[in-house]
Amino acid sequence: MRAGVLLMSHGFCLLEEMDISQRLPAYSNASAERRVLIVAHQFPPAGGVGVMRMLKLCRYLPEHGWRPAVLTGSAHEYGLQDPDLLAQCPELSVYRADVPTSLRVAHRALKAAFGHLGLGGPYRALGFQLRVYDDFKYWLPWAVVGGLRAERAFRPQVILASGNPFCSFQAATALAALTSLPLVLDYRDGWSWCGYRRRRGALPAWLERRLFEPACLASAQRVTTTSEPMARSLCAHYPQAEAKTAVIYNGYDPADFAGLDTNPEPGGPLSISYVGKFTAFHRPNRFLRGLRLALDRGCPPVRVTMAGGLDAGSEQAVRELGLESVVRLTPFLPHHQALAHLRADVLLSVLDYGPSHRDPIPGKLLEYVAARRPVLAVVPADSPASGIVRELGLGRVVDPEDGEAIAAAITELATEKQAHGRLPEPPRCPLAERYSRPFQAGQFAAVLEEALAIKAGGELGCSTRLGARS
Numbered sequence: 184m185r186a187g188v189l190l191m192s193h194g195f196c197l198l199e200e201m202d203i204s205q206r207l208p209a210y211s212n213a214s215a216e217r218r219v220l221i222v223a224h225q226f227p228p229a230g231g232v233g234v235m236r237m238l239k240l241c242r243y244l245p246e247h248g249w250r251p252a253v254l255t256g257s258a259h260e261y262g263l264q265d266p267d268l269l270a271q272c273p274e275l276s277v278y279r280a281d282v283p284t285s286l287r288v289a290h291r292a293l294k295a296a297f298g299h300l301g302l303g304g305p306y307r308a309l310g311f312q313l314r315v316y317d318d319f320k321y322w323l324p325w326a327v328v329g330g331l332r333a334e335r336a337f338r339p340q341v342i343l344a345s346g347n348p349f350c351s352f353q354a355a356t357a358l359a360a361l362t363s364l365p366l367v368l369d370y371r372d373g374w375s376w377c378g379y380r381r382r383r384g385a386l387p388a389w390l391e392r393r394l395f396e397p398a399c400l401a402s403a404q405r406v407t408t409t410s411e412p413m414a415r416s417l418c419a420h421y422p423q424a425e426a427k428t429a430v431i432y433n434g435y436d437p438a439d440f441a442g443l444d445t446n447p448e449p450g451g452p453l454s455i456s457y458v459g460k461f462t463a464f465h466r467p468n469r470f471l472r473g474l475r476l477a478l479d480r481g482c483p484p485v486r487v488t489m490a491g492g493l494d495a496g497s498e499q500a501v502r503e504l505g506l507e508s509v510v511r512l513t514p515f516l517p518h519h520q521a522l523a524h525l526r527a528d529v530l531l532s533v534l535d536y537g538p539s540h541r542d543p544i545p546g547k548l549l550e551y552v553a554a555r556r557p558v559l560a561v562v563p564a565d566s567p568a569s570g571i572v573r574e575l576g577l578g579r580v581v582d583p584e585d586g587e588a589i590a591a592a593i594t595e596l597a598t599e600k601q602a603h604g605r606l607p608e609p610p611r612c613p614l615a616e617r618y619s620r621p622f623q624a625g626q627f628a629a630v631l632e633e634a635l636a637i638k639a640g641g642e643l644g645c646s647t648r649l650g651a652r653s
Contacts (some may be wrong), residue, residue: 473589
């Protein structure tokens with residue numbers, strides 16, 4: 184079994200193709216099915232970008248000799264729903280550990296009682312101070328109980344947890360301790376050291392930083408992140424994680440693009456599409472101001488579609504800037520419907536969390552790779568997202584703090600569209616395969632094999648795992 188893995192050593196991430204069957208004699212029978220229990224509170228029928236990494240892993244892991252099952256929460260914990268996604272994994276076993284309805288009713292009644300007594304404000308303030316790690320903290324005990332049942336039914340050889348929410352990490356850590364199974368932690372976002380998670384009381388922040396996260400990391404045989412800067416940030420805060428940390432990107436699923444036409448109609452105004460969700464922590468406001476500046480200076484016609492939902496602050500910015508006739512907003516869309524909006528002249532990627540949070544790679548940026556349309560990336564110049572756009576020749580990178588540059592980029596693209604009727608496709612790049620979900624499933628399979636070997640007492644020295652990045 185061969186797979187590529189990005190591994191951390193002394194602050195560097197390098198790509199190596201490893202022959203796992205030769206490295207791990209205890210698990211060298213490539214025909215033997217292995218099993219992994221994935222703990223992921225966020226999973227279909229919940230929708231949104233947060234479910235895609237584990238869903239696609241479940242879809243492609245069997246090709247690498249691993250049968251997955253999923254431990255998750257209630258099917259309706261999340262407001263965004265995309266039930267069609269589960270059809271991609273028809274044979275997947277999904278174990279749901281639901282919080283009892285009576286407990287939810289009691290919690291709502293308690294909140295209402297405090298409100299009637301005029302104590303709603305203090306109750307919310309106390310709740311904030313005690314909000315230890317995420318909005319789904321109440322799931323933890325039920326996840327452990329449900330996980331033990333899943334372990335008895337499924338008999339996995341490894342436990343893999345994906346966060347956020349990080350109750351998945353804590354549940355998986357408890358399960359690994361109770362079952363003596365190896366543990367892999369997959370960071371889709373940063374935890375205690377993440378910029379937008381610092382809005383916590385002092386006690387919860389201290390507990391996350393000093394107790395919960397270190398305990399999970401100490402229990403894990405392997406750790407994965409979605410970018411090199413995220414891995415460096417993790418290892419800067421917890422140096423003990425450096426030797427066990429690997430980088431596996433998010434990516435695109437080629438099957439999602441089979442037969443999908445992303446070429447826009449020639450002529451007409453420049454069409455720009457953004458596919459994804461904006462929140463209070465992640466808004467397109469500076470792009471919108473750059474768009475307004477470009478139009479005020481006589482830019483050729485532009486039509487912008489933002490498909491996936493905007494928070495109230497972003498919608499207000501559209502109105503205040505007088506862009507209602509230019510920017511079309513859609514609510515959250517199921518994934519297969521959202522992909523239809525990739526049929527545009529330019530695909531927009533935005534990363535504007537602020538200077539302290541540049542590590543994430545927007546999930547839709549990597550789907551743009553498969554769409555083969557020019558990209559306008561409004562992202563920090565030193566971010567990993569910027570590096571991917573440049574590496575693959577996807578399009579233009581503009582710093583979100585540079586309104587003049589945003590306006591200039593929009594004007595240049597609109598002028599080119601007006602002059603030639605269409606914009607050329609980005610060149611094909613062989614490096615794009617490393618961002619495909621099947622390739623990344625092979626990387627995960629290699630990490631799972633290593634976790635098995637380490638738990639069995641094997642030694643995989645860091646120096647033997649490094650190779651030239653390709």
